[in-house]
Amino acid sequence: MKTLLTKKKGLLLGTLIVIVLLTGCWDQRLIKESRLILAAGLDVDPDGKIIDTVVYPVVNKGSNAMSMVKSVVVSSTGVTTRDARFNLDKKVSQIFDASRNRVFLFGEKLAQKDIYSSLDVIYRDPRGSVNAMVAVVKGKAKKSLEIQPKDSTLLDIYYPELLRSTSAIGLFEIETVQSICTLMFDEGNDYLLPYLRINEQQQRAEVIGTAMFHKRKMTGTLTGKESTMLLLLNGVKQDYPRFTFKINDNKDMKERNYITVLVNDIDRKMKIHITPDQKVRVNLALKMDVNVNELPVDHLDSARKANQLNKTLTREMNALAKKTLAKTQKANCDELGIGKRIRSFHYGDWKKMNWEKDYRNISIEPEIKVTIVQHGIIN
Amino acid sequence: MKLKKEDTITSFQFIFLIIQAQVGVGILSMPFNIYTAAGHDSWISVLISGCIIQVLLILFWILMKRFPSMTLYEVLDNTTGSFIGGGIKGLYIIYFTLVGSSILSLFAEIINLWILPLTPRWLLIVLMSGIGIYAVRGPVKFLARFYVFVSLxxxxxxxxxxxxxxxxxxxxxxxxxxxxxxxVLKGTEKALFSMIGFEMYLIMAPYVQSTAIKKLKSASISNVVVTIFYSFLTLICILFFGIKEFSLVPEPLLYMIKSFSFKVLERIDLLFLSVWIVSVGTSYMAYLFAASRGLMSFFPKNKDHSPYVFYVAIVSVLISLMPEGVYKVGQFSTFVTHLSYIFVLGLPVLLLLLSLLTHRKEKQQS
Known part of the structure; x- marks a missing residue:
């Protein structure tokens, strides 16, 4: 019994020593010892080198016990993303830690070349920030990180919030580094990324639409209105997708020519018809229930008037849809995933087709039907 | 030779014993391994291999039913004689030790890669085997209770x-x-090896205090659970990664979970890995037990496997330290999985045939 007791005591002592020894001596990473990158911009310079611009917060102790958090922007050039980051590390005190990065902004030039190669380093790193948002900046991404918007002193908060709120009004679905990776490799399924313009005068970024991508490259752009339409055609309804259409042309007061509707509910059906010689015809039936948000010209006091407006809206929407789809076909961006559907359900035909070329030539027929279901709290 | 009477487990615990032995280090890379062979039909491969395992389990059951109070080792002695039997027993011990080392090796490799890049490999391996020694030294029922608990x-x-x-x-x-x-059939082969661990039936069956048919029932339940679990994991990985990206991610489950982020919790892959470490531990313990139980059978006087656990663990640690780097570790584990052709498929079936042909059975006690 006594030996058992000493044995137990010995074990306890051993355990205690082990606990003291095992406090993570090798792999501890202290925040105070690293520079947390929270936003990054990537550009390509004329020689094909990568310019990496990063934003990290620095806390300055103020005079009256108030500390100020400031965003600091640095940028560096290298042959690859990692090389550029490496060169950054040489300039900045403390080591960079990119595992908390919230947003990646690509300069237009780089996006048109290849975005996968620049992101490879993130996919490869176990601590890589694969859930950071991705967007494309018109012009240089470096510029986008040098502005100082009044909404927020920290750019790493400004951009994610901006993207989230624009996504809510229906321009795009938020894509992360991981989600686009799947789409980059997927056959017959492409993606859109938010497309930003920097307004230096106002010191702000503005979402002006979306950038269409095919595989790893940006191949075209859509305006905001077209982006919203494409998203709805894809069967995705965000919280507040809105459209403004011109319905009149003969008033002095220009404001009275327009109607603004908020899409309330959608129902989309995609039908793919393939002839024996692989001619593809896609029928996109989209039923939209809309709320009238703004209609300065008239009052919706009767169902007849609403019906008339339904017709006008249906016509306008169909025209917009046709234009949008033509643009995606020109950019070879199969955002609707038609190719993937053919691959999934008509594999025999798919094998005979070459989607890289065929997507441009298929016929996509939108068939939109708009119904006004609400008109706000006045008629 | 009889087992110690009091060291028995229930058929309920037996279910978890086999589940935990099966679910282990391979689970992270399992969907990828199958995918490389079977593409996006991998989930079918998993289901088929589940069926094959069921057939094997029935064969094991027939074998073990003839020797209700013996483990594989005593059966070997009994059917093939102590000379050949001793040799095969030795090979089995080596095999189980090798599986143990490959578990340790893969474990250290993944932890090094994913969470602790600077921590030396030997430390991770020693820590894991330390836990293994601690858990296996006790009676089997302690081990079984632990398995049931961590199944949560x-x-x-x-x-x-x-x-x-x-x-x-x-x-x-x-x-x-x-x-x-x-x-799909090629994928089935890969799936089968990811689900290895059911051979513990041959070692653990005599410890189960219940009727023969109940033992089969427990083993079947665990097989069904593991098969469904694995095909579900494979299916989700295929749905998540799609056709082309899958071939880039050797640890698809971790990679997938890494990309999620909750409001309060980031890096969920760390949480996932912590859970996974327990599963690795349980599989390692199972093999550690199997090997030391084998050593025990060489010394008929001894009725306790615990003195041998330590030696097996040391050997498995030393072997697991030998391969270094992703490719070497991969080669080592492929080598070990190929061995299981012999030890999990070949020899037990041969043994069954032999015992059927020679009409050997355990003598019923009066």
């Missing part, structure tokens, strides 16, 4: 994976059977 963690495992249903594309599994039958 599998629920966390499933929940973390289920979350990904929000981000998958169902079109990815179509067209079903695109590549034909051969790739």
């Amino acid at each position: 963690l599998l629920i966390v495992f499933v929940l973390l994976v289920v979350y990904s249903f929000w981000e998958v594309d169902y079109l990815n599994i179509f067209p079903i059977g695109e590549k034909g039958v051969m790739p």
Whole structure:
């Protein structure tokens, strides 16, 4: 019994020593010892080198016990993303830690070349920030990180919030580094990324639409209105997708020519018809229930008037849809995933087709039907 | 030779014993391994291999039913004589030790890669085997109770994976059977080796205090659970990654979970890995037990396996330290999986045939 007791005591002592020894001596990473990158911009310079611009917060102790958090922007050039980051590390005190990065902004030039190669380093790193948002900046991404918007002193908060709120009004679905990776490799399924313009005068970024991508490259752009339409055609309804259409042309007061509707509910059906010689015809039936948000010209006091407006809206929407789809076909961006559907359900035909070329030539027929279901709290 | 009477487990614990032995280090790379052979029909491969394992389990059951109070080792002595039997027993001990080392090796490799890049490999391996020694030295029923308890963690495992249903594309599994039958069968082979661990039936069965048919029932339940669990994991990975990206991610489950982020919790892969470490531990313990139980059978006087655990653990640690780097560790574990052809498929079936032909059975006690 006594030996058992000493044995137990010995074990306890051993355990205690082990606990003291095992406090993570090798792999501890202290925040105070690293520079947390929270936003990054990537550009390509004329020689094909990568310019990496990063934003990290620095806390300055103020005079009256108030500390100020400031965003600091640095940028560096290298042959690859990692090389550029490496060169950054040489300039900045403390080591960079990119595992908390919230947003990646690509300069237009780089996006048109290849975005996968620049992101490879993130996919490869176990601590890589694969859930950071991705967007494309018109012009240089470096510029986008040098502005100082009044909404927020920290750019790493400004951009994610901006993207989230624009996504809510229906321009795009938020894509992360991981989600686009799947789409980059997927056959017959492409993606859109938010497309930003920097307004230096106002010191702000503005979402002006979306950038269409095919595989790893940006191949075209859509305006905001077209982006919203494409998203709805894809069967995705965000919280507040809105459209403004011109319905009149003969008033002095220009404001009275327009109607603004908020899409309330959608129902989309995609039908793919393939002839024996692989001619593809896609029928996109989209039923939209809309709320009238703004209609300065008239009052919706009767169902007849609403019906008339339904017709006008249906016509306008169909025209917009046709234009949008033509643009995606020109950019070879199969955002609707038609190719993937053919691959999934008509594999025999798919094998005979070459989607890289065929997507441009298929016929996509939108068939939109708009119904006004609400008109706000006045008629 | 008889076992110690009091060291028995229930048939309920037996279910978890086999589940925990099966679910282990391979689970992270399992969907990828199958995918390389069977493409997006991998989930079918898993189901087929589940059926094959069921057949094997029935064969094991027939064998063990003839020797109700013996483990594989005593059966070997009994059917093939102590000379040949001794040799095969030795080989089995080596095999189980090698599986143990490959578990340790893969474990250290993944932890090094994913969470602790600077921590030396030997430390991770020694820590894991230390836990193994501690758990296995006690009676089998302690081990079984521990297995039942940590099986709760599998629920966390499933929940973390289920979350990904929000981000998958169902079109990815179509067209079903695109590549034909051969790739699916090749995938079945890979799936079978990811699900290895059911051979513990041969070692653990005599410890189960219940009727023969109940033992089969327990083993079948665990096989069904593991098969469904594995095909579910494989299916989710296919739905998440799609057709082309999958070939880039050797640890698809971790990679998938890494891309999620909750409001309060980031880096969920760390949470996932912590749960996974327990599963690795349980599989390692199972093999550690199997090997030391084998050593014990060489010394008929001794009725306790615990003195041998330490030696087996040391040997497995030393072997596991030998391969270094992703490719070497991969080669080592492939080598070990190929050995299981002999030790899990070949020899037990041969043994069954032999005992059927020679009409050997355990003598019934009066």
